[in-house]
Amino acid sequence: MIRHIVLFRLAADDDAQRRDDAHGIAERLEALETQIAGIQSIRVDRDLGLVDGHWDVALVSEHDDNAALEAYQAHPAHQEAAAWVGTVVSDRATVDYAL
Numbered sequence: 003m004i005r006h007i008v009l010f011r012l013a014a015d016d017d018a019q020r021r022d023d024a025h026g027i028a029e030r031l032e033a034l035e036t037q038i039a040g041i042q043s044i045r046v047d048r049d050l051g052l053v054d055g056h057w058d059v060a061l062v063s064e065h066d067d068n069a070a071l072e073a074y075q076a077h078p079a080h081q082e083a084a085a086w087v088g089t090v091v092s093d094r095a096t097v098d099y100a101l
Contacts, residue, residue, distance in 0.1 A: 003042065003101040004065045006074075009057035013092040023090040024048040024059050030083040031061055037079045040070025057095070064101070071098065 010027065012020045028046035035044045044063035049056045065071040074080055 004068055004071045005099055005101055006061070006063045006065060006071055007097045008061040009095045010059040010061070010087070010091045011093040012058040013090055020058065021048075026090065027059055027061075027087050030086055034074070034077075034079055034083060035063075038074050038077045040066045040073055042066065059091075068098075 012023050014020045014023055024046075028048075031046050032044055035041050042064040044061070046059060046061045048059050063074075065074060
């Protein structure tokens with residue numbers, strides 16, 4: 003099994019917009035769990051905001067294997083969600099590792 007972690011920095015300065023953008027990221031990415039085979043779980047959460055410098059949003063997903071992760075990333079539904087996410091984030095960091 004592969005765990006895929008992505009951290010996002012939101013681009014908006016306005017707190018209400020940041021909240022809406024974080025919700026939009028979660029809504030779009032979590033919906034992929036039922037649309038793409040090979041995803042064991044997917045969860046998106048916003049940072050608590052207690053420490054300056056933390057990333058704003060985290061995605062943690064688990065996939066059957068590396069082939070399933072690659073299929074997820076190439077899937078049209080993921081590509082569509084990722085394109086939207088790209089419009090509301092300023093930066094992202096990714097780590098994948100085997101469980």
